[in-house]
Amino acid sequence: MRFLWGKLVHLSLVVVAVTALTFLMLDHVPADIASEVAGQGATSEDIAAVRERLGLNDPLPVRYGRWIAAAVRGDLGNSFASGQPVVEAIRSHLPVTVELIVLAQLFALLLAIPAGVVTAWRAGSPLDRTLGTVAFGFASLPAFALAIGLILVFALRLKWLPATGYTPLTGGIAANLKGFLLPALSIALVEWVPLMRVLRGDMISTLKEDFILLARCKGLPTRQILIGHALRPSCFTLVTVFGMQAASLIGGAVLIELIFSLPGIGRLLVTGIFAQDYPVVQGCVLLIAMAYVGMNFLVDVCYGLLDPRVLKGGR
Amino acid sequence: MTAAFDRHLLVAEDISVHIPSGGGTVRAVDRVSLSLERGKTLALVGESGSGKSMLCRAILGIPPGRAATRGRIIFGERDLAQLPEKELNAIRGREIGVVLQNPMSSLNPVLKVGWQIAEPMLRHLGISLLKARERAVELLGAVGIPRPAERVDCYPHQLSGGMRQRVAIAIALACDPQLLIADEPTTALDVTVQAEILNLLGRLQMERRMAMILVSHDLGVVAGRAHETAVMYAGRIVEQAPTVILFDQMRMRYTRALFDSIPRLDAPSGQPLASIGGQLPDLAAELQGCRFAPRCRRAEDRCFAEEPPLVADGLEDHRFACWFPCEPGISVTPPGPLLPKRIMS
Numbered sequence: 051m052r053f054l055w056g057k058l059v060h061l062s063l064v065v066v067a068v069t070a071l072t073f074l075m076l077d078h079v080p081a082d083i084a085s086e087v088a089g090q091g092a093t094s095e096d097i098a099a100v101r102e103r104l105g106l107n108d109p110l111p112v113r114y115g116r117w118i119a120a121a122v123r124g125d126l127g128n129s130f131a132s133g134q135p136v137v138e139a140i141r142s143h144l145p146v147t148v149e150l151i152v153l154a155q156l157f158a159l160l161l162a163i164p165a166g167v168v169t170a171w172r173a174g175s176p177l178d179r180t181l182g183t184v185a186f187g188f189a190s191l192p193a194f195a196l197a198i199g200l201i202l203v204f205a206l207r208l209k210w211l212p213a214t215g216y217t218p219l220t221g222g223i224a225a226n227l228k229g230f231l232l233p234a235l236s237i238a239l240v241e242w243v244p245l246m247r248v249l250r251g252d253m254i255s256t257l258k259e260d261f262i263l264l265a266r267c268k269g270l271p272t273r274q275i276l277i278g279h280a281l282r283p284s285c286f287t288l289v290t291v292f293g294m295q296a297a298s299l300i301g302g303a304v305l306i307e308l309i310f311s312l313p314g315i316g317r318l319l320v321t322g323i324f325a326q327d328y329p330v331v332q333g334c335v336l337l338i339a340m341a342y343v344g345m346n347f348l349v350d351v352c353y354g355l356l357d358p359r360v361l362k363g364g365r
Numbered sequence: 366m367t368a369a370f371d372r373h374l375l376v377a378e379d380i381s382v383h384i385p386s387g388g389g390t391v392r393a394v395d396r397v398s399l400s401l402e403r404g405k406t407l408a409l410v411g412e413s414g415s416g417k418s419m420l421c422r423a424i425l426g427i428p429p430g431r432a433a434t435r436g437r438i439i440f441g442e443r444d445l446a447q448l449p450e451k452e453l454n455a456i457r458g459r460e461i462g463v464v465l466q467n468p469m470s471s472l473n474p475v476l477k478v479g480w481q482i483a484e485p486m487l488r489h490l491g492i493s494l495l496k497a498r499e500r501a502v503e504l505l506g507a508v509g510i511p512r513p514a515e516r517v518d519c520y521p522h523q524l525s526g527g528m529r530q531r532v533a534i535a536i537a538l539a540c541d542p543q544l545l546i547a548d549e550p551t552t553a554l555d556v557t558v559q560a561e562i563l564n565l566l567g568r569l570q571m572e573r574r575m576a577m578i579l580v581s582h583d584l585g586v587v588a589g590r591a592h593e594t595a596v597m598y599a600g601r602i603v604e605q606a607p608t609v610i611l612f613d614q615m616r617m618r619y620t621r622a623l624f625d626s627i628p629r630l631d632a633p634s635g636q637p638l639a640s641i642g643g644q645l646p647d648l649a650a651e652l653q654g655c656r657f658a659p660r661c662r663r664a665e666d667r668c669f670a671e672e673p674p675l676v677a678d679g680l681e682d683h684r685f686a687c688w689f690p691c692e693p694g695i696s697v698t699p700p701g702p703l704l705p706k707r708i709m710s
């Protein structure tokens with residue numbers, strides 16, 4: 051497990067670097083936060099008072115140091131706009147995004163794994179070519195376009211699912227899931243394509259391995275050879291891409307969150323940016339950076355689970 | 366079925382393997398016939414690329430990619446070439462066990478060896494997981510792996526090459542097959558381990574009364590280990606005889622050249638090793654005459670024009686395909702101490 055610890059240290063440095071960079075960039079945005087916060091009609095004394103209260107007069111390194119010191123203690127400051135603690139805001143928005151990501155990536159896997167396995171097994175066949183074309187079609191559509199299409203069909207025409215809106219889990223699991231189905235599907239229909247492609251590629255090379263020939267010599271049925279012997283050693287790139295996708299969705303599902311009125315992190319972040327609510331933006335950036343780092347870590351853990359050789363001194 | 370089939374476990378007739386590839390159809394195996402009696406060993410010998418592995422895969426019904434196999438493969442009383450995939454799968458792993466060349470790549474790196482041994486038993490014998498595991502431990506012991514109860518939970522990378530090949534043999538033996546196909550089982554191993562593995566195979570074969578096809582590119586490996594030896598060249602069998610007779614009088618000139626290329630301990634030191642010059646013909650091209658002719662020192666016009674038939678001359682079970690064979694009287698030095706090539710290089 052030592053290599054995992056080394057990784058952890060390395061990745062914490064990444065988090066620090068990313069947040070520091072955000073601080074620096076936000077500092078250069080040509081806008082006077084203090085006057086925004088003080089509101090219209092505020093006198094210059096009011097504005098100066100606000101600036102003093104928010105600590106905006108201090109030099110940048112001091113402010114960053116203060117922020118990160120508080121962040122380590124779990125305090126990300128208060129929203130300029132609402133006065134709500136940023137941690138609170140994230141805590142209320144995060145579950146929505148997490149549920150969206152989990153469902154979206156689950157659907158994506160459910161599409162990508164069977165498709166990748168079958169197209170690798172029958173590489174070059176009409177089935178492979180058809181699925182490849184279909185995948186290409188989906189990959190060239192943006193998720194929001196798919197979202198609108200799905201709403202048109204399933205919500206407006208068939209009326210099976212709500213077009214928009216979010217029901218918290220307290221409102222019942224069924225209602226909650228119904229609200230997530232279309233947004234998750236819109237994301238999954240785009241994300242499954244790269245997953246399928248990398249799986250197909252890796253699987254094609256795995257199927258050329260001697261141990262697959264030996265598995266056939268054992269008289270195992272094709273399904274068992276594909277799933278039991280070939281799939282696991284073919285999953286490394288899949289897991290890597292999967293992790294990157296999941297991490298990028300933390301803040302990257304904004305359009306989907308907006309279209310389906312889901313109160314997720316993406317929406318929190320974008321609203322924060324437009325309102326120049328820097329503590330919120332900074333908090334979201336920290337969360338996103340940590341998500342990347344966390345995913346990276348999980349991907350490494352998965353490598354270890356996929357291949358017993360990884361833990362014993364690296365591939 | 367004729368009486369011959371009672372004695373014979375495997376009778377393959379006119380097997381061809383044609384592999385479509387970029388430069389035309391590769392005739393990896395071309396009209397090969399062979400037969401194998403129950404409990405006996407047939408050695409297939411030939412240099413790299415001569416089609417030994419493809420012949421084995423044809424017998425198993427697993428030709429590569431889009432390759433087409435032709436011919437009859439009578440195993441027991443069935444023609445394997447006619448069987449649907451499902452019935453073939455019931456024979457593979459159960460009645461025919463296979464050991465491949467490279468134990469480093471023929472075991473699945475992500476599965477425990479115990480599971481890999483248990484798999485064919487679970488599939489074919491319908492025994493419980495617990496029982497299969499027990500038998501996997503027994504098998505590991507039978508193939509000479511120390512502390513089998515611990516090794517059963519190892520992954521392949523935790524074992525040495527020789528140990529892995531023993532595991533591969535255990536997999537092949539799991540369902541007590543009637544036929545073991547060992548495709549160059551020792552080529553990838555250290556010299557010291559090679560003899561151990563070959564002796565193990567010989568012992569297990571006797572104990573279990575299995576028939577065996579032992580593939581090698583080395584005539585030296587075959588001496589004393591096979592009842593019958595077939596020499597392959599460019600997809601054809603060019604000479605076939607009981608091993609003792611073959612070593613007593615090699616007729617076909619390729620066999621002789623192959624034999625002369627074996628490094629020997631009793632050779633006068635300093636004498637250079639006779640290697641066969643030239644290379645295999647392009648199997649995708651239309652081949653005429655004797656396929657060895659371009660490399661044969663004795664070749665004459667006839668050799669390039671007409672393909673010599675595989676026929677007996679005198680001894681009924683010694684057949685060879687050569688227009689100008691070596692003299693039958695002149696016997697080659699009996700296979701004394703023979704060494705695998707590696708030790709010299």
Ligand SMILES: Nc1ncnc2c1ncn2[C@@H]1O[C@H](COP(=O)(O)OP(=O)(O)OP(=O)(O)O)[C@@H](O)[C@H]1O
Pocket residue numbers: 384385386391393411412413414415416417418419420429430549582648
């Ligand atoms: N997938 C393939 N596509 C095209 N040609 C192939 C393929 N596999 C094998 N061949 C050709 O078939 C011929 C026979 O190959 P085969 O593997 O049977 O040789 P071999 O006698 O087993 O040699 P070796 O001692 O190297 O294992 C070779 O000339 C090879 O080039």
Ligand code: SF4
Pocket residue numbers: 617618619655656657658659661662663664665668673686687688689690
């Ligand atoms: S047939 Fe001719 S070319 Fe072929 S091995 Fe015999 S002598 Fe040589």
Ligand SMILES: [Mg+2]
Pocket residue numbers: 417418419548549
């Ligand atoms: Mg081979």
